[in-house]
Amino acid sequence: MSETTVTxxxxxxxxxxxxxxxxxxxxxxxxxxxxxxxxGVIMFLAFGLGARNGDAAFNLSQFxxxxxxxxxxxxxxxxxxxxxxxxVLIGLGQIVRGYSRKALRYAVSVTVALFVLAxxxxxxxxxxxxxxxxxxxxxxxxxxxxxxxxGALSGVVSERSGVINIAxxxxxxxxxxxxxxxxxxxxxxxxxxxxxxxxxGLIGLLxxxxxxxxxxxxxxxxxxxxxxxxxxxNLGFQSLMNTDSDSYNAGNVLGSIRIPxxxxxxxxxxxxxxxxxIVYATYVLIVVVDVALFRTRWGLRTRAVGEHPxxxxxxxxxxxxxxxxxxxxxxxxxxxxxxxxTIGGSGAFNENISSGKxxxxxxxxxxGRWRPKGALAAALLFGFCDELQxxxxxxxxxxxxxxxxxxxxxxxxxxxxxxxxxxxxxQAPAADGEPYAKG
Amino acid sequence: xxxxxxxxxxxxxxDEPGRPxxxxxxxxxxxxxxxxxxxxxxxxxxxxxxxLIAIADAPTRSALGYFFQHPSDTFSRGWxxxxxxxxxxxxxxxFNTNSLYSNGGVPIFGPISDTLLNAAPLILxxxxxxxxxxxxxxxxxxxxxxxxxxxxxxxxGFAWNLPSGLHLIVALLAGMLGGAIWCGVVGWLKARTGAxxxxxxxxxxxxxxxxxxxxxxxxxxxxxxxxxxxSRTVVPSARLPHLFGDLHSGIILALLAAxxxxxxxxxxxxxxxxxxxxxxxxxxxxxxxxIRRTYVTVMLISGALSGLVGCSQVLGTRxxxxxxxxxxxxxxxxxxxxxxxxxxxxxxxxGLLFGAFRAGGVVMNSQTHTPSDVVSVIEPVMVLFIAAPAxxxxxxxxxxxxxxxxxxxxxxxxxx
Numbered sequence: 001m002s003e004t005t006v007t008x009x010x011x012x013x014x015x016x017x018x019x020x021x022x023x024x025x026x027x028x029x030x031x032x033x034x035x036x037x038x039x040g041v042i043m044f045l046a047f048g049l050g051a052r053n054g055d056a057a058f059n060l061s062q063f064x065x066x067x068x069x070x071x072x073x074x075x076x077x078x079x080x081x082x083x084x085x086x087x088v089l090i091g092l093g094q095i096v097r098g099y100s101r102k103a104l105r106y107a108v109s110v111t112v113a114l115f116v117l118a119x120x121x122x123x124x125x126x127x128x129x130x131x132x133x134x135x136x137x138x139x140x141x142x143x144x145x146x147x148x149x150x151g152a153l154s155g156v157v158s159e160r161s162g163v164i165n166i167a168x169x170x171x172x173x174x175x176x177x178x179x180x181x182x183x184x185x186x187x188x189x190x191x192x193x194x195x196x197x198x199x200x201g202l203i204g205l206l207x208x209x210x211x212x213x214x215x216x217x218x219x220x221x222x223x224x225x226x227x228x229x230x231x232x233x234n235l236g237f238q239s240l241m242n243t244d245s246d247s248y249n250a251g252n253v254l255g256s257i258r259i260p261x262x263x264x265x266x267x268x269x270x271x272x273x274x275x276x277x278i279v280y281a282t283y284v285l286i287v288v289v290d291v292a293l294f295r296t297r298w299g300l301r302t303r304a305v306g307e308h309p310x311x312x313x314x315x316x317x318x319x320x321x322x323x324x325x326x327x328x329x330x331x332x333x334x335x336x337x338x339x340x341x342t343i344g345g346s347g348a349f350n351e352n353i354s355s356g357k358x359x360x361x362x363x364x365x366x367x368g369r370w371r372p373k374g375a376l377a378a379a380l381l382f383g384f385c386d387e388l389q390x391x392x393x394x395x396x397x398x399x400x401x402x403x404x405x406x407x408x409x410x411x412x413x414x415x416x417x418x419x420x421x422x423x424x425x426x427q428a429p430a431a432d433g434e435p436y437a438k439g
Numbered sequence: 440x441x442x443x444x445x446x447x448x449x450x451x452x453x454d455e456p457g458r459p460x461x462x463x464x465x466x467x468x469x470x471x472x473x474x475x476x477x478x479x480x481x482x483x484x485x486x487x488x489x490x491l492i493a494i495a496d497a498p499t500r501s502a503l504g505y506f507f508q509h510p511s512d513t514f515s516r517g518w519x520x521x522x523x524x525x526x527x528x529x530x531x532x533x534f535n536t537n538s539l540y541s542n543g544g545v546p547i548f549g550p551i552s553d554t555l556l557n558a559a560p561l562i563l564x565x566x567x568x569x570x571x572x573x574x575x576x577x578x579x580x581x582x583x584x585x586x587x588x589x590x591x592x593x594x595x596g597f598a599w600n601l602p603s604g605l606h607l608i609v610a611l612l613a614g615m616l617g618g619a620i621w622c623g624v625v626g627w628l629k630a631r632t633g634a635x636x637x638x639x640x641x642x643x644x645x646x647x648x649x650x651x652x653x654x655x656x657x658x659x660x661x662x663x664x665x666x667x668x669x670s671r672t673v674v675p676s677a678r679l680p681h682l683f684g685d686l687h688s689g690i691i692l693a694l695l696a697a698x699x700x701x702x703x704x705x706x707x708x709x710x711x712x713x714x715x716x717x718x719x720x721x722x723x724x725x726x727x728x729x730i731r732r733t734y735v736t737v738m739l740i741s742g743a744l745s746g747l748v749g750c751s752q753v754l755g756t757r758x759x760x761x762x763x764x765x766x767x768x769x770x771x772x773x774x775x776x777x778x779x780x781x782x783x784x785x786x787x788x789x790g791l792l793f794g795a796f797r798a799g800g801v802v803m804n805s806q807t808h809t810p811s812d813v814v815s816v817i818e819p820v821m822v823l824f825i826a827a828p829a830x831x832x833x834x835x836x837x838x839x840x841x842x843x844x845x846x847x848x849x850x851x852x853x854x855x
Binding site: 166210214216217219220221223224225226227228230231232234235236238239240243356359362363366403405406408409412413415416419420421 | 491495496497577579628631632633634635637638639641642643645646649650652653656770771773774777808809810812813814815816817818819820822823826827829830
């Protein structure tokens with residue numbers, strides 16, 4: 001080492017930019033590797049050998065598609081066994097050699113994807129007469145995930161600036177309520193959307209005032225605001241909507257807008273690009289939040305305030321103003337998520353219509369490591385679990401019946417596993433949840 | 440956190456020995472001590488609720504339509520709605536004046552017994568949250584723990600055959616065990632891996648709900664011959680004895696639990712290390728306290744208390760397990776604990792108050808046009824004001840400084 005610096009003195013002046021990576025302990029390596037191998041073995045035995053003889057059938061197009069792909073049939077059990085073998089190899093690689101952190105993340109993603117595919121192959125052999133509509137499954141998963149994606153983006157915006165937003169649930173609920181109420185009474189769903197966004201923003205503002213100005217614990221304020229939103233919307237539902245549903249809760253839904261070329265994409269086009277305004281707004285917001293957070297001045301300041309408010313203050317950033325603004329924006333986005341539940345989804349408002357979606361969105365934020373892309377992936381996974389359960393309980397029977405309750409549990413169990421750090425450490429923004437007082 | 444803790448000292452008025460009692464009382468008001476803040480928060484929340492009652496009232500709304508022609512109409516109709524609503528609330532919760540004139544039609548102690556019936560689970564759940572608060576942990580998973588407790592105690596209650604006294608005790612223990620395990624997992628994960636308890640408890644709530652919906656469709660658990668999602672009925676030997684009317688002995692259980700928790704927190708070694716861990720983790724670690732064991736133990740205790748809520752519901756109030764067996768007590772428990780400022784005595788009082796609200800809300804719903812949901816708005820509003828004493832001080836121009844802490848301050852952020 002010293003020899004090289006003597007022979008090449010110029011090189012020594014260059015500061016190394018290599019990221020030093022801590023080696024993963026052998027015990028940890030064996031644990032994750034063993035887990036992956038176990039998943040592979042389950043795939044091989046349960047989904048491969050456990051599948052019925054005969055083909056699994058998948059339908060890749062829907063009624064009305066321009067390009068109709070014929071129904072795909074292949075022996076589901078054999079394919080599952082191949083996938084299982086692949087996953088076992090990936091796991092063995094981890095145990096023997098050990099991947100770097102980045103490679104491990106890909107390995108886990110591939111494992112999860114193959115596991116899901118093997119599961120579908122297995123499920124498809126249950127009833128060869130009725131092909132599983134992959135096209136509907138993928139498309140509807142995205143649609144089911146829309147409120148979760150919006151909620152998760154809301155959480156990212158707020159938590160990156162250092163304010164925990166547990167009130168996503170309440171903001172969604174109020175947004176859903178206001179959307180239905182104002183959309184119906186004004187006979188204009190556009191007004192409904194705007195009202196929903198503002199209503200969510202107002203709860204966001206309450207969260208901001210209590211957690212930033214009065215420095216009340218943010219989790220506590222969030223939980224109490226959720227209770228407040230639930231009580232308020234229940235009261236409004238009972239006293240207004242239940243007595244006169246025609247004028248206050250008509251249940252109108254935003255119309256679909258077909259995007260010419262994109263809607264003709266096979267498999268997913270029709271579901272994803274012939275849908276309502278809120279879904280398109282979500283697509284845009286995903287990109288906007290991701291770019292804004294990592295490529296703009298606002299994003300840099302937000303992250304600075306969330307990681308080290310004192311340092312940010314020292315260089316002249318107004319910490320409290322950034323936090324106020326972000327929590328408010330977070331509320332606005334969550335309000336839109338609420339609108340997606342009523343006027344962008346089922347139409348009419350119902351008591352506690354969000355039913356925990358805000359909390360799942362929060363889980364997606366954490367699962368996605370406080371990054372928009374990660375949160376998006378997590379929200380999609382949760383949406384997929386949701387749709388899979390719907391699909392398997394209505395119509396398609398699997399070789400062995402799985403109670404739908406267990407499929408419903410899946411997102412929550414996955415989140416617990418993720419938070420417990422079995423798949424790498426989940427690290428929150430350093431100052432997330434801590435009030436900032438100047439001086 | 441440290442800055443705020445220092446500021447709290449500004450709350451107390453100058454304490455000179457020679458001050459007369461009335462002067463101390465006045466100081467209590469002027470400086471806004473915690474009792475005054477609580478009382479004022481109660482008043483503000485009631486006023487807020489009154490406004491909501493008026494808005495929710497259809498005649499008042501229609502009078503508001505011609506407010507500028509006849510403003511008095513709006514006020515008189517609004518007043519009618521508010522007074523009818525709140526007096527029904529009072530009749531349902533505390534004392535029904537009709538019971539004086541009718542001969543046994545309305546039992547005199549009916550309202551009070553309803554209040555106590557609702558207060559028992561609220562107190563138990565509030566204690567569960569409060570205990571965790573003291574250790575710096577925020578248990579949002581009371582709902583899931585109630586369900587776990589209800590499943591276990593219910594199963595022992597309807598499936599086992601034991602002599603009458605023993606059966607109840609075993610069923611109670613099973614319920615406590617169920618809740619303790621459901622919550623202990625959270626403490627264990629926190630201690631081992633640092634997984635934040637807020638997120639794991641929320642997730643376990645939903646896991647419990649799904650588990651319950653599965654069990655309610657399984658033979659041996661589901662009521663035989665029933666298509667509905669309802670469990671078998673708890674046999675008489677496992678039921679909580681009744682005191683009078685509908686009131687079962689769950690309230691005695693709650694008061695006993697409050698006593699035990701008080702002793703545990705304030706008089707035992709465990710309570711001392713728990714409070715130390717909650718107040719300052721690093722100092723506690725330096726002093727040689729076992730943080731991990733404290734986390735697991737406090738969550739086990741908290742879960743056992745939540746499990747008792749499930750027992751009180753299944754063995755006392757409902758006698759069957761249904762999908763809504765938690766009765767929304769899980770989330771109300773959090774507000775009760777916050778209102779009680781994390782102390783056992785305060786939690787009992789807060790539980791009684793919210794129990795009264797619940798009992799009164801039912802009567803208000805049935806006898807007036809006001810939905811009982813007004814109550815579920817009043818409660819969080821009250822807790823919000825109590826959590827931010829500075830807000831109340833500002834509203835009523837009380838002395839004292841900005842800042843100030845409540846039980847809420849003990850729980851920490853994601854990385855804490």
